[in-house]
Amino acid sequence: MSTASSAPEPAVPTPGLEMRGLTVRHGNVPALARVSATLMAGEITCILGENGSGKSTVVSVLSGLRRHDEGELLVGGQPVRFRSPRQARDVGIATVWPDLAVAPLLSVWRNFFLGAEPTRGVWPLRRLDMDAARETTVRAMARVGVTGLDPDQPASALQAGERQSLAVARALHFGARALIIDEPETPITVARQTLFGQAILAARAQGLAVVVVTNNPRYAHLIGDRFLLLAHGHVAGNLTRDDVDADVLTALMAGGERLNALTDALTALHPELGER
């Protein structure tokens, strides 16, 4: 909540994305209540929380799918109000959605550029630049470990893991400022997760603000620099890597204060439990 200026940005670390008192309501029910957090450029911020704690709402707001009702969202110090995910992508915020946002009947390259197609020519004749799109798709997919791909084959012909790679490669291609990764619903193999982890770390090294939404506290602790804990739409904790170890993070995720209270009450009644 410190600076609210469009002055030249300080060197390191710069806030990539900043949420100030962000409130989002589903009807009357607040999905997010006055959430404030800074997602630094060049850092990996992990968002953790139970189901329904507001993780995906944060993702929707950051990537432009939902508009916030109150508060401010700042991108590079400038307040923004996205009207569409396209605007978010235009300022360099790219997202890996949990459903991967892949259209099964469209070809791989059409999926890759869906909503942000490269074109050539002037308006009445403006058309897709298909060769460039195919070439970029093949190169970007090779970078996440999928080689020998026919960009004209439909996404439905890809294996599940390749579809995840498509979503990640697309986000890497379009994310110039921030990368938001909402963990895919489909299980990821360890090999692929390793590749994605490498890609995420490379993105951090490039100075992107990286946001990872995950249910796995051990993975979060492995790659995260900062941990944003959400509970019932509120910020329950904003910790750095120095504050917590993986076990604490697990405990915090698993039920937070209620679990601690339960542990205290049980150990008070049965002291032998504390020795376990």
Added chain:
Amino acid sequence: MIGDRLPAFGHLPARAPQRRSFLARALARPSLPAVVGLVVVVLFFAFAAPGLVSPFGLATVLDTAALLGIGGVAVALLLVAGQFDLSVGVIAVASSLLTALLIEVAGWSTVPALAVSLLAALSVGVVNGVLVVNTGLPSFLVTLATFLILQGTSQAGSQAVAGATRVGGLDQARGWSSVVTLFDGSMQVGNGRFSVSVLWWLALTALAAWGLWRTKFGNAVFACGGARQAAHELGVPVRRTTVALFCLTASAGWLLGTITLVRFGSVQAGGTVGILSGIDFIVVAVIGGCLLTGGYGSTIGAAVGALLYAVARQGITLAGWDPRWFQALLGALLLIALVANGVVRRRLKAVPRS
């Protein structure tokens, strides 16, 4: 664009993509079943009804196909986007009725009357589209409602305003002759009268095919139908695209109505466009390879479907059979097309042609 600066994680350098063989790509075309069907029907009726191959037969077939194809192409685009429009036929009749009333009763000249009826048709399209987009109701039901409202309004309205459900004698109107060439020009070859509607049909089909496969709009249409949530998440303008497509089918309806109005110089409220009812356009689009679930289809296929329909219809007439057989044949064709579409789609996972 950081992807360009990342190291390559894979062990292999990017290989040049292997293009699929010509045969596989041809088989993957959504219009394939329609093309096969067309060849079969043409061969059959070339023997059963030799009159079909005369200039007269050809002109009649092409004219039927053109009227059907103009609506069919627009409906095909809408089907690809996952929506239905039952109201094309009735928009055609209602808009031409409006043109006729403006000319006959209000005394307007032809061009402004046509412009106003086009605006009216577009506004029906906007209402259809906005209702579907905002309420999330199935477009089948929304356009069914529009169909009923327009049908009732046009009949009762023309009765009340003009005192009859038939408005005619338009060829005396001011500026009428100037639109005749545009909408009902023709060329006589032998005993066949080839109408300008064929050119409209071919031009619109070509334009729609180009738009569907080569533009951002086309990509948005595919995504709206096949993966609406993904389209939302990637910022594809789903709502705008859907409303635009409903406007497109409404304008196609207006064009059909205008072509038949100019040809006959009269219009019958509650009638049909020539011989077509509203459902025919959907049948043609499905025969042409569109999936009812959206996300897949072809405008070329719809054009081929329209030709198939027309050949079968005129073939039955020229072969001297009871024309009522046609509907049964159409149903059978539709069924075959549905099964063929499904089989082809499952056999080759390679669905899109690019």
